[in-house]
Amino acid sequence: MDFTIQNQKDTRSGFGEGLLEAGRRNPKVVAFCADLTGSLKMGDFAKEFPERFFQTGIAEANMVNMAAGMALSGFVPFTGTFAAFATGRVYDQIRQSVAYSNKNVKIAASHAGVTLGEDGATHQILEDIGMMKMLPNMTVIVPCDFNQTKNATLAAAEYDGPVYLRFGRPKVPNFTPVDEKFVIGKAQMLQEGTDVTIFACGHLVWKAIEALPILKEMGINAELINIHTIKPLDVEAVLKSVKKTRCVVTAEEHQRNGGLGDSIAQVLALNMPCPMEMVAVNDEFGQSGTPDELMKAYHLDTPDIVEAVKKVVARKQ
Amino acid sequence: MTINELERIASQVRRDIIRMVHGCQSGHPGGSLGATDIVTALYFDQMQIDPANFRMDGNGEDMFFLSNGHISPMFYSILARRGYFPVKELATFRRLGTRLQGHPTTAEGLPGVRIASGSLGQGLSVAVGAAQAKKLNGDQHIVYVLMGDGEQEEGQIWEAAMYAPAKGVDNLIAIIDYNKKQIDGPTDEVLNLGDLRAKYEAFGWYVLEMSGNNMQAVVNTLKFARANTHQGRPQLILAHTEMGFGVDFMMGTHKWHGTAPNDEQAANALSQLTETLGDY
Numbered sequence: 001m002d003f004t005i006q007n008q009k010d011t012r013s014g015f016g017e018g019l020l021e022a023g024r025r026n027p028k029v030v031a032f033c034a035d036l037t038g039s040l041k042m043g044d045f046a047k048e049f050p051e052r053f054f055q056t057g058i059a060e061a062n063m064v065n066m067a068a069g070m071a072l073s074g075f076v077p078f079t080g081t082f083a084a085f086a087t088g089r090v091y092d093q094i095r096q097s098v099a100y101s102n103k104n105v106k107i108a109a110s111h112a113g114v115t116l117g118e119d120g121a122t123h124q125i126l127e128d129i130g131m132m133k134m135l136p137n138m139t140v141i142v143p144c145d146f147n148q149t150k151n152a153t154l155a156a157a158e159y160d161g162p163v164y165l166r167f168g169r170p171k172v173p174n175f176t177p178v179d180e181k182f183v184i185g186k187a188q189m190l191q192e193g194t195d196v197t198i199f200a201c202g203h204l205v206w207k208a209i210e211a212l213p214i215l216k217e218m219g220i221n222a223e224l225i226n227i228h229t230i231k232p233l234d235v236e237a238v239l240k241s242v243k244k245t246r247c248v249v250t251a252e253e254h255q256r257n258g259g260l261g262d263s264i265a266q267v268l269a270l271n272m273p274c275p276m277e278m279v280a281v282n283d284e285f286g287q288s289g290t291p292d293e294l295m296k297a298y299h300l301d302t303p304d305i306v307e308a309v310k311k312v313v314a315r316k317q
Numbered sequence: 318m319t320i321n322e323l324e325r326i327a328s329q330v331r332r333d334i335i336r337m338v339h340g341c342q343s344g345h346p347g348g349s350l351g352a353t354d355i356v357t358a359l360y361f362d363q364m365q366i367d368p369a370n371f372r373m374d375g376n377g378e379d380m381f382f383l384s385n386g387h388i389s390p391m392f393y394s395i396l397a398r399r400g401y402f403p404v405k406e407l408a409t410f411r412r413l414g415t416r417l418q419g420h421p422t423t424a425e426g427l428p429g430v431r432i433a434s435g436s437l438g439q440g441l442s443v444a445v446g447a448a449q450a451k452k453l454n455g456d457q458h459i460v461y462v463l464m465g466d467g468e469q470e471e472g473q474i475w476e477a478a479m480y481a482p483a484k485g486v487d488n489l490i491a492i493i494d495y496n497k498k499q500i501d502g503p504t505d506e507v508l509n510l511g512d513l514r515a516k517y518e519a520f521g522w523y524v525l526e527m528s529g530n531n532m533q534a535v536v537n538t539l540k541f542a543r544a545n546t547h548q549g550r551p552q553l554i555l556a557h558t559e560m561g562f563g564v565d566f567m568m569g570t571h572k573w574h575g576t577a578p579n580d581e582q583a584a585n586a587l588s589q590l591t592e593t594l595g596d597y
Contacts, residue, residue, distance in 0.1 A: 030453070051453065054484075062442045062476035069382075069446025072431055073374045073454060077446075092436050093473075097443060101423050101433045 001190045002175070003209050009146035009174045011167035011202075012110040016041025018153025019078055019108075023049050029157055030070060032056055032063045033080040039169075040080035040110050064090045064105070068097040071104045076157055082116075083109035083166055084125035091131055098162045099135040106156045107132075111169045113253035114281070114298055115203055115291040124286035124294075130258015132164040133231040139163045139184060140230040142252075142260075144205035146174040148228060151182035159184055166202065168253075170291045173206050187234035193223035196309050196316075197241045197248050201227050201260050204251035204279065207295075210302040215309055222309060233263050235271075242272055247316040249308045251279040253300055275315035277308040318362045320532050325593040326398060327357045327532065331563045332590045333394035333407055333597065339583035341411040344419070347573035349391035351530065351558040352463060352494045356381075356391060358535045359461060360399045363543060368400040371428040379458045380447055382432065384440020385465035385494065386420040387575070392430075393417050397597075401429035404597045438471025440464060441491055445481050445551075448489040459546055463492045467499030470508050475520075481551040482521025489551045490542050491522075494529065496560040498571035514555055522553045529556030564589055 023029045023045050030052040033042050037055070046053040056063040060081055067077035079086065086109035087094070098105045109128065116124045133140045141156065141163060143149040149167050156163040176188075190205070191212060200208040205226050215222045223241055227234070242248055248268065250261035261278035268274060281298050295301045330353050338344035360366070364379040372378070383392050390410065397404045402416070409415035416425040420435030434440055444462035451458060468474065481489060493513065501507045517524050523545065527538035535556070542552050560574065561567025564586040578586055 054449070056480060057476075057483075059473075059476035059480065061438075061473040062445070062480055065439045065442030065473070065477075066446030066449065066480075068432060069443035069448075070450040070453075072380075072447055073376055073450035075450055075453070093439055093442075096433050096436045097439055103432070 005173040005175055007174050008171040010169060010171050011143060011146055011149040012039070012169060013041050014143070014146040014149030015108055015110065015153050015165070015167055016044060018150035020044045020048065022154055022157035023052065026076060026157060028074060029076045029078070030054065031078045031080065032067050034058055034060045034063050034085065036081050039082070040108065042080050060085045060090045061093050064093040065097050067105045068101060068103040076104055076106070078106040078108050080108045080110070082123055083112035083128045084123050087128040087131050088125060095135060099137045102137050103162060104160055106163045106165060109164065109166045112166045113168060113203065114286040114294040114300070115168050115170045115253065117169065117291045117294065118288050120288040121285040126255045126281050126286065127258060128166060129230055129254050129260065130262070133258070133263065137162055138231065141184065141228060142166045142201040142230055143228050144202055144226055145172060145176050147176045147178050147180065148182065151180055152228065155182040155184055168203055172203055185229045185232045185234055187237035188226040188228060190224040190226055191222070193221040193245065195221045195245060196313055197223045197225060197245045198251060198305065198309065199225050199227050199238070199248065199260065199264050200251040201230065203253050204300060207300070207302045208251050208305050211305040211309065214306050220309060220313060227260055230260055230263055233267065235267050238264060238267050239271055242268060242274060246274050247312045248274060248276040249279060249305060249312055251305050254280055256280040256282050275312045277312040279304050279308050320536065323357055323361055323536070324532050326361055327353050328591045329594040330357055330391060330394045330398060332587055332592055334390040335564070335578065335583055335586045335590070336596065337390045337394070337407055337410040338577045340408065342577045343411055344390050344577060345387040345575045346390065346578070347560040347567055347571070348385065348388040348465065348494065348496065350564060350567060351496045351560045351562045352388055353391050353562070354530050354532050354535050355492060355494070355556055356395050356463065358532065358539055360395050362536055363539045364461070365458060368429070371401055373431060375431065375447065376454060376456060377458065380431065380460045382440045382444045382447070382462040383421060383434055384462055385437060385468050386434030389419065389421050392421060396429035398594060402427060407597045437465065437468045438473040441474055441477040444489055444491065445477050445486050448486050451488055459488050459490060459543060461490050461492065463494060466493055466495045466497060466504055466510060467507070469493065469510055469513065478517060478520045478522070485549055486551050487547050487549050490546065490554065491551065492554045492556050494558055495555050496558045498560045498574065500571065500574050502571055517553045521550060523550045524553045524555065526555045526557065529558035530562045
């Protein structure tokens with residue numbers, strides 16, 4: 001994989017472009033938003049397809065159920081709000097009317113994690129992946145950059161079934177190929193290695209990429225895999241890699257409980273127990289600060305990945 | 318269909334409700350009995366539907382959503398009697414492996430059910446979404462939703478109540494089963510609903526009231542509401558019903574909200590209801 005930075009862009013803008021493109025490709029794509037059209041970058045879709053855009057006001061529960069009702073008739077509804085309000089606030093609505101009823105609703109969730117920044121813990125959800133992956137029938141996608149979020153949005157629109165699509169607020173390095181086809185459930189090999197496997201998702205993918213040359217200098221040949229689909233997890237790719245490296249670091253902007261690391265640990269415990277370290281928030285809430293400050297404060301930064309790798313490699317020996 | 322014919326069907330539906338709930342010794346007979354006349358009138362007289370060719374998408378036909386899913390015995394009986402699935406399947410209600418789950422679901426593929434309900438407060442929103450889909454599709458058919466009165470205590474109801482008039486969702490007829498009782502007791506005591514009519518009117522709905530256990534009144538009101546669709550406003554029908562209607566000892570109390578009759582009580586109840594279409 002070429003890690004050349006094409007530009008710095010926010011993943012939510014990738015969603016906005018993807019939604020617009022999905023709307024152009026399929027007249028059945030519709031969108032709902034609970035008073036966060038600007039934040040979710042849904043304005044272009046709303047402008048081009050006003051009859052297919054539904055401003056719900058600040059009423060997330062009503063939004064989710066209306067989307068389920070509309071999905072019945074063959075439409076492909078996306079609901080847009082912050083991840084905190086897209087999941088925890090409407091968990092019961094998603095559980096009964098989307099997941100259990102298996103409706104073709106796409107839950108688009110922006111501003112996930114501590115990189116939401118200054119608004120603080122009320123808005124910085126770190127439990128959403130866990131909540132969503134526990135629901136039967138739900139697919140959980142956490143793309144890593146602008147291009148991938150756009151392509152994931154297009155893939156979600158084509159996929160028939162409930163999808164949780166999680167992305168974020170800040171501008172981050174955009175490096176994945178512009179028109180790379182996003183395959184739901186297929187892990188993305190970013191760099192092959194032999195000494196340790198790093199499984200990362202979302203904003204932590206770039207942090208892990210930054211760790212690679214540092215590790216190389218230390219003589220550690222790391223394999224890096226982007227798990228952009230938390231569920232269904234690409235178990236085959238996980239086991240194939242770990243069979244080779246025999247130790248693992250996971251990295252995510254989420255609680256340890258219920259996150260990517262949790263999913264990987266379950267697969268390994270059942271199939272291939274080995275030393276493992278998790279770079280994640282450890283059972284605490286976020287707080288106000290800049291995204292960069294918060295990533296450092298909650299130990300979600302490149303040096304944290306490097307430390308975790310050193311530790312797990314030592315445990316292996 | 319004549320009023321007499323509808324009343325005969327409703328009697329059979331009430332027999333089914335008693336036998337289903339008695340059969341598995343669980344379920345919600347009170348609300349089921351009270352709402353029977355309304356839903357019978359919808360499915361056997363008012364709605365334009367094609368039960369033999371059930372379409373999940375509901376395109377080209379009327380749609381009904383049961384928001385208060387716990388009165389599933391009534392819903393299942395009417396769906397079966399209308400031809401969505403075999404009547405004999407009613408005997409499987411709430412039993413392991415059944416398509417007739419305690420609360421309605423799509424997971425087992427029961428024809429006639431389009432979305433799960435049971436957790437209260439969601440059905441009105443679902444119906445609003447389905448009604449908007451019909452508008453996008455240029456489909457002139459109507460979406461109906463039945464809610465409980467206790468269910469009006471859920472906050473989400475008022476999100477949908479605010480949305481539908483604001484967005485001109487006028488192909489929607491919502492009905493409240495206004496029996497003034499819920500599990501813990503009279504709604505006045507549990508959480509006073511206040512003036513529901515005034516509340517919905519203030520939100521912008523066109524509100525009708527009817528005697529929900531008088532078949533003639535039910536049919537007349539539903540007919541009027543249907544003719545009044547596509548006029549810019551959603552409609553709400555406050556259906557004054559009696560929980561347990563048709564079985565004397567189940568009326569006038571909330572005690573039969575979620576309690577099954579024993580053998581003796583079931584026999585007593587059935588003796589008060591005429592068998593008209595043949596028991597399952």
